[in-house]
Amino acid sequence: MSVNFDIIRTARAILHVTDLEKSREFYVKGLGLIETESDDSAIYLRGLEEHVHHSLVLKKADTPNIEVTSYKVRSEEDLDRLAALFEQKGLKTKWLEEGSQHAVGRALRVQDISGLPVEFFAKMDTAERMLQRYDLYQGAKAQRIDHFNNMVPDVQKAYDFYINDLGFACSEYTDDEDGKLWAAWIHRKPSVHDVAFMNGKGPRVHHVAYWLSDPMALIQGCDVLAALGYADNIERGPARHGLSNAFFLYLRDPDGHRIELYNGDYLTSDPDFKPVRWDLNDKRRQTFWGAEAPDCWFNEASTVLDIETGEQITTEPGKLKQAKPVFVI
Amino acid sequence: MSVNFDIIRTARAILHVTDLEKSREFYVKGLGLIETESDDSAIYLRGLEEHVHHSLVLKKADTPNIEVTSYKVRSEEDLDRLAALFEQKGLKTKWLEEGSQHAVGRALRVQDISGLPVEFFAKMDTAERMLQRYDLYQGAKAQRIDHFNNMVPDVQKAYDFYINDLGFACSEYTDDEDGKLWAAWIHRKPSVHDVAFMNGKGPRVHHVAYWLSDPMALIQGCDVLAALGYADNIERGPARHGLSNAFFLYLRDPDGHRIELYNGDYLTSDPDFKPVRWDLNDKRRQTFWGAEAPDCWFNEASTVLDIETGEQITTEPGKLKQAKPVFVI
Amino acid sequence: MSVNFDIIRTARAILHVTDLEKSREFYVKGLGLIETESDDSAIYLRGLEEHVHHSLVLKKADTPNIEVTSYKVRSEEDLDRLAALFEQKGLKTKWLEEGSQHAVGRALRVQDISGLPVEFFAKMDTAERMLQRYDLYQGAKAQRIDHFNNMVPDVQKAYDFYINDLGFACSEYTDDEDGKLWAAWIHRKPSVHDVAFMNGKGPRVHHVAYWLSDPMALIQGCDVLAALGYADNIERGPARHGLSNAFFLYLRDPDGHRIELYNGDYLTSDPDFKPVRWDLNDKRRQTFWGAEAPDCWFNEASTVLDIETGEQITTEPGKLKQAKPVFVI
């Protein structure tokens, strides 16, 4: 990487939700997130190991949307250098000075190369790490935020920008039958991904993922969610991805935002790690154990907002013809 | 119970398979069963905790069928009393004297009230219990045979016979929307079941189930089966049944026989245990976490044989109209 | 078995504790038992799968003792037959008529052959089974009562009485180096045991065991207990017993009563199951993974009471010289 800034990791997402109480039960009792703070307009949540104020903000709104997905950078100077890059590329930027957002330092918001609203910041208030407060563990015991997955019309364009301009590295990717890049999993922290891009109607955020410490937490998450009445919110899984090797569960929150519970990937620290290639139609790619994802998993995702106007961003269809894998059995 | 014999538990099944080598890999490497003995015509398998010669016989045959499902009884006298009962009911019986079957004592075979080929015996050769030979554990680590599930045209008739005449007790059952008995889970050993009957085209054996010691063995079973190339043999799950509370996986063996891996039910020893009633259309009944079973799970099952002629038994459709649950969402 | 009554299973224990509030936190938040009812003098607790009112009674008292350990029998007539047996043997008996104990029917209390206070009853009030209320699971998720373990001066005498007169069956046993019976695990329900007897100062109750659904519940139990401040209450484990194959944890409650969390034994339904013999000094017997039990585990146990006077029963040392295993390394 030859970039002059250091993006450290996936840091937080801001979800617009229509009913804070309904969302609180789902995220706190179901997923096990810790509520750091809340008021009438927002709930701030963090995972069990997180030493920072939050990794998820639920904001009261009339319509479900994702306001922004955010990355932590190493220093304030990194923010200035990122702003310069986005401006040079002719992409929208907007500064949110320290104090304008609760518990977060100065933040740079941009509309990225795919039109996704993305945020960078270096500072966040700290909070007590609850990792050893096992007496407070609930539901799926979500431990930390892991990654975002976005649907975009042009995966190759997004990939090039994140790899070449932002300094991400690729761990695994998927080609369609014409050899075109259908999806890519890319990272800054040495895991399989901080963000993935999939071909499809976008820009939209497909899901936000939380990392779990072990597979049994995911099984227990299913049991607790079902006991709380959320069986219909379990969209796909539990199963294992071929791509990434993760043991996974996909949930839809009360507003339809998709959350992945995720465990079981591997260390990608080495600069000579060779990205793993998958064929889109390799059945084991999406589910190592064979089960197919439902159509809604390929078609539905959260709409996103313009960083300046707050209006919903218009979507375009995926450029590649194939919207989902085809399995000839 | 006022019967004059003592059926102890589900003991073994004899499956006709078309390729012993293919079946061996699936059952030994995939499910983790121990091969006690084999020759050109049959393989004898047992679970990791089983102190008896086998709980599964794979017999080489031209056509996949289930020859018989067997129960262990307390004593030789119990066999005579069972024979008297079946004869009195006008049902076919057949004795297989000691020595005529490998590793098993004198056996009584019958065609039960639904036409299913069923066997009873009191004696089987013993074998080394491998429970603490953890160095030999493989795949799903199948620990012991647990139960059979049969599709029959008239569940009420089968239920009445097994409860009143054979001394089984009911743990859970399913009624259709007219209040008719659609399925029943009944037991002799104090678990949820030794056998279940479901409304459907029959008599057929829907599945044979093995008990696992814990949920992680099932997850590992999925991983090993997929790595061995059996992803397409995973038909349903992993998930949790509402009915029985079991964490389950349904597999199809290389000949299409269905095997359930099963863990997580409860003790049913008490005579005052009140059977649990479920509505057929209660979505949590079949899968506590919400996912629906595929149609093949409701439609396909193993055909069975006449104890005298060895011919395949003719099937009839289920008497109740509803072939599977309907979920109005 | 040629006895004329049917003891079904281990049913409950009544512990005298000195501080109900302290005990409640340990058993409810730490072990995960459900509180069915309580008042100023007692707390009634049940496991997650139990459909009966309770399996543990904590009674406020000045001194920690175990009042009685109880077994469920099939019918009221079984109680009369048991009373006749104990009277014929010249052992103390006492009837507690229905209504004299909360939530329990008519009960027979006896001082057994070793002087232990033991109770039999056929009826208990029912309670909602919480097995699928995963949202209420806490701590170690204790699922059901499994067995008692008693220290007695003369194991052979206790063994003979329980096997020959009460109809128990032996699953595993331990001989000392002279070939004398040092300990025995015996059962009525088809698990490794409903009760065990060990050579030692007695009669005392060594521990009451609860069954867990899987090993991860035990690991989680350790974490939650430690987070609640009970690290010093963890006496031994987690580890696996060679004898019984159980994955276990031994805890001391706030009054020093020992509780075992237990998972991983096997089905012992078969009348031809051959008991497993272990040498006392076989290191793998007590801990399959090698770690030795601390001396307190061999020396300390709960004192018991006279069923008539309520006085503490006088103890005698174990008849066999060897108080604990000796490992020559």
Add this chain to the structure above:
Amino acid sequence: MSVNFDIIRTARAILHVTDLEKSREFYVKGLGLIETESDDSAIYLRGLEEHVHHSLVLKKADTPNIEVTSYKVRSEEDLDRLAALFEQKGLKTKWLEEGSQHAVGRALRVQDISGLPVEFFAKMDTAERMLQRYDLYQGAKAQRIDHFNNMVPDVQKAYDFYINDLGFACSEYTDDEDGKLWAAWIHRKPSVHDVAFMNGKGPRVHHVAYWLSDPMALIQGCDVLAALGYADNIERGPARHGLSNAFFLYLRDPDGHRIELYNGDYLTSDPDFKPVRWDLNDKRRQTFWGAEAPDCWFNEASTVLDIETGEQITTEPGKLKQAKPVFVI
């Protein structure tokens, strides 16, 4: 960090062992490492997810020692810059040119500030990643090398050198009752550590740790090791560390080298992560669940070699008086 090189992670250890066959069984069948290659003089092993040739070398020798512990760096230039640093500090360095060691590129060996033999390299041959070859998983399923732990006489000196000169960051540390640094856990990859230093007789290597994907792999590891006859090689655990939150097991290999199986720490990517301080005598520090480590765990460790002469390095006692925690109960 202001260093001009980039150490990426813990990469490999070279152990001198006296019997290759005995070691092979322990590491391959017991720990589950994959054997990449071997000959009469050495065995090369890798974890299940490792895409490189090896992370452990077992070299046939007359005496058990640890030849070197190695770190991977980003580039060849990093090696030159590291050599300059060590030379400037007056510490011994030695180059091993590409081709002189099997499967590894040019390597820099040094005697570090504590006298430990340490190696750096940028290149290693690749090997097939076995992460999804679940059919080949064995024993404890060791997934990747995680960290080294060293005993040194002067922890503060080692700490200062690794933090200030080598660019490591501290996640957790232990002070003795005088407020002196007794131990420190420091990292380059964003986990709790790549290396730890503990006060004690040294320089010696206390243990090499492998990361497991989940706690059940560790339980299964215990079972398989015990079934293979290695119960006496289990030195400590399973239990959870307070420090690092890891679920752990300490083993001694056939030559006495200590191996840790390790799972359950957390992400330490953030530059503003505040190191966690523990008192040496806080009982929960070493074992969150309360059990104390045996004396041998504090006293015994592997001796190390001079990078030039191959002679065993002379040890000195730890500078701090307290050799192990004291728990006043």
